[in-house]
Amino acid sequence: MSADQRENHVPDVRLIERWLPIAALGVESVRERTPMTPFPAPNRLHVWWARRPLVASRAAVLASLLPADADREKFLHAIGIHGDPVAARHAIDHARRTGVRVKNPYGYDRAFGYSLNSGDREWVQSSLQKGTECLTVLDPTAGGGSVPFETARAGFAPLANDLNPVAALILEATVDWPSVFPNDMDPEFNQLAIEWRKTTEERLCAFFLQNDLPDRIDLTYLWARTITCPYCEGLVPLSPNWRLAPGGTGVRLKPELGTGPGSENRVCSFEIVEAANEQSDGTVARGAGTCPYPDCGRVIDGDEIKRQAQVGRMGEQLYAVVFKKRVIKILKSGKRGKDRWVRGYRAPRPEDDNSAKIAAKLAEKLPEWEAFDIVPSEKIPDGNKTTEPQRYGMNSWRDLFSPRQFLCHGTSVEVFREMLDADRTNGTIDEVRRAAYGYLALTLDTLLNYNNRAGRWDSTTGRVRSIFDRHDFAFVWSYAEMAPLVTGVGYDWAIQKTAKCIDELVTLVRPDAAGAPADLFTPSETSYTPPPIAITCKPGDSLDHIEDDSIDAVVMDPPYYDNVMYAELSDFFYVWLKRTAGHVFPELFRSHLTDKDNEAVANQARFKGQKGAKALAGRDYQERMASIFAECRRVLKPEGIMTLMFTHKATGAWDALTKGLMEAGFVITASWPINTEAEGSLHIKKKAAAKSTIFLVCRPRPSAAGSGAGADARVGAGAGADAMVQDASASYGEDPATIYWEDVEPVVAQAARSRVGEFQDAGITGVDLYLASFGPALEEFSRHWPVRRGTPRERPVEHRRRRQKELFADEWDPYAATPEDALDVARREGKRWRLEQLPDLKANAGLDAPTAFFVLAWDAFRAPAFSYDEALRLARAVGVDLDREIVNRLAQKKGQTLYLWDSAHRAAKGTLGPTDGSRGMIDAIHHAAHLARSRSLQAARERLADSGVDGDPQFFASLEAVLEVLPVSKAFTGIEIEGDIESAGDDFEALLNLARLAYREQIDEPKQLKLWRDDAA
């Protein structure tokens, strides 16, 4: 089959295989989650980790179904982009730098809020040419539900599945109930919630004394965990700092010394101070404590703190109470105006301590609660993220709550269950009421999320941070407890939040029911029929409710290798939900805890004690993803399409995912990077992080055609290259069907290289640019898979080392070509391309390997610190030995992070190297920077002249490249930079001044400086 024939053979090409407005989607994705504006209702309803932006999800769904020639303007309209978000973003960046505000730069609301109007829906239907058929979109790992939610909003039928019951409940509450009960949901929930709150309050009010009512109301209690000093026996309250608010308000510890070390009653009391220098120092840092009693003051080893915690000797002490105070305003007329409430802080009082009363109540309640299974009794299982609470003696899920928090939550469940029982007895439970109970269970989860022993007091914002501020169970030394009965706080707040979410969800998914604007209906429509929604809770590789060849598109956002341990984290909620929602939806909550065994994540903890646990976890992820993909392939129509979202900095994760895809019989036909967390392109930070998600578009590889048959399914520019590869492979004289890596590599390189510029123009920069080039490289590689090597590869050093060899579970096959080979090529091409972008002619003169490493590391990571693994890959691409030529010369390795040094660090460490640049021009450059900073520009100039490099074109090429990548200092931008970055910025300033003084002829002004100037103009 010729290339042309093959092209014609392609049945239908979809929009996403040709085009996606990646720059606009990047801006809108970021805009969706701008901190100063409310997040979309699905994000606020309940925690779920690693949610995808709604606008990107809708674009993925629509573009996966619409034909390639669909009208692009209409597409943008349908996804809510009604202006030029990229220009708006530039205007905002510019305003930020110049301090001149721009009014409403976007000119339209955030895209996700827009619901398709009748014109959009008619256009979609006519473009699809499917008549009235409702197309189906499967998301087998749907999590918090961005994809199915947007599928339903676009008028297609979502099939949403997740292994995790907590996610499945969230899916019901986000996608299904608002769509099915749009008018009944809010009133039903509110009625239920008011009753729940009232009864709970009656049972709990005795435990929250408010002695200063009505003019002062306690809102938050701040507690420090305590241990006993092993040297002086004083009770030590542990907190990394004692700040309460910005501007100096904080706590001073007043230690009671008694008769000296060893005496009884050595405790601290607390006072509130208003100046930062009056606050006490923190009593814990990096896991070790410091005794605050001045006659002791010893350091308490971290192991001792853990030991006390594990034997149950860690306690807690109230150190401050946050309150609000009424301020009465008297108007000029003499009448009383509207009261104002201001926040204040007070020290604890003796009457605040009602722990004996709480203990007595719990002692009375617990036997009953345990008998009726009202409160969790499950132990925290061993896991990847659960070691931290266990290390500090918290072995059971209930240990994550203080006694009073536990009493509150237990009482909430007790009342929930009594109401449900009463409804059942009275026969007043129907589908709407069941759903309302579901929302009530999620409301209690909101309280759990914010009222536990891991909720931090954020002194900058004056708010409590939830336990899942991070994606783990990090131990928190001092925590905040809610006063949950205060009007507008606690129960009130949680209930209002859920009610508001329900209201907004209905508006988004059923705008017809929420007072639709007139243009929502076509003249022929009298009412809107929402699409059918199917939600399941199964392993994604066992979707036995879905028939073969029945799904139009799969759009999925699978777990990203080892990024989030969903099951481990969600147990925090599961153990409570099974006692609330589990009595309404028992089919979801039958298991003891959430399913870790079937979860598709690379979780080393599951292989604890086995040789090569890390490699085994990676292999397990790959196999599970392959079998989920195989299931997707089974249910997908032959002409169907699968779009998946993925990102990870580690090549191993990409390798596992792509192998999984190809093993399941998919070929990648297109790829798009979406910058989901973009900052201004000149943004710099301390540690490198990836910000983009890559959309990989896949098609089933026709099974009959055998290897290399992906050519039949594929579309686009690679077709000719494919024919070339196949022809060439025949020349090896072996099995003519075998495709050889040696033939494929140049095509992969070409594919990666051809798109880098396009991605950069779309605002993808730094490390994300390298990730973005993975897509086209994998596309090309997957078209030819399986690929073999004609000549064997030498075994990598790490495979040869005995101890490490055991870590590699796979048999070493010197003829195997893997996706990782394609990724190496992509990285190499990215590196070449970026180097060429740096001052043209001189860079072509060539940089030596250490200098090229330095330049490309700053260019890619835009930070002095980045992962050692990434550094290794960059070193490989540049051709430098990382451990020998970089570490301890130009950089330091700490754990799994590499820290690049600036000239001052290198001088202090005595690692500046030969001044003549014989080991690398970066040495000569750093010598000059150091002298310019510490002595004078003239001294630097003389040193360069003495060493003879100031006549070397390679020196100038290197200096120009370095000036193009180092962070621009405050002197040129007016923007403060800190720490190691500031020091690198000082190098920039010194070198630029030197270049201006001495080498005007040889060195151009850095382009990046021009960018800043243009921006500020």
Ligand SMILES: C[S@@+](CC[C@H](N)C(=O)[O-])C[C@H]1O[C@@H](n2cnc3c(N)ncnc32)[C@H](O)[C@@H]1O
């Ligand atoms: C990245 S999240 C999906 C997030 C979602 N797109 C959103 O925006 O909220 C991946 C999901 O895969 C689920 N998952 C993991 N292993 C699974 C399996 N074997 N079958 C089905 N779902 C699985 C996890 O529970 C998690 O919710």
